[in-house]
Amino acid sequence: MRDADALGPEDADALRTLGIDLEAVRRHTDAAFGKGALDRPADPGEGRARRGFLLGRTRRRGRPADAAGHIAFTPRAKKALELSLREAITAEDKHIGVAHILLGLLRSDDRLTRELFERLGVEPGATRDLVRADARSGKAA
Secondary structure: OOOOOOOOHHHHHHHHHOOOOHHHHHHHHHHHHOOOHHHOOOOOOOOHHHHHHHHOEOOOOOOOOOOOOOOOEOHHHHHHHHHHHHHHHHOOOOOOOHHHHHHHHHHOOOHHHHHHHHHHOOOHHHHHHHHHHHHHHHHHO
């Protein structure tokens, strides 16, 4: 059974149509976090500060995560989720999916997000149009 979060060949093809090279993302991730970083579950003790920064999650100084393991989101991560929620509401969807998160990030005015898209060669406006068109065609099916 395939892991629900794993990306398959059809996902790579879909991302390629948006100008995102999954293999390039994998190479960058391997360079930053070590070979096979996307293939293994995250080790909570390994590279915590760097991984927390990239995911936009941090612990408050001197305060451990609560008993349920909750880690607070940074303001930047909260804004990304808020934009994703707005995208879902605009699309009249009852869930926040990957497309909503991508659309929220593409509309973000966050400097780091914009720089990342620029380094990856992704033009946010054109990519938003492609994602929206794909979402509309998926609803019609």
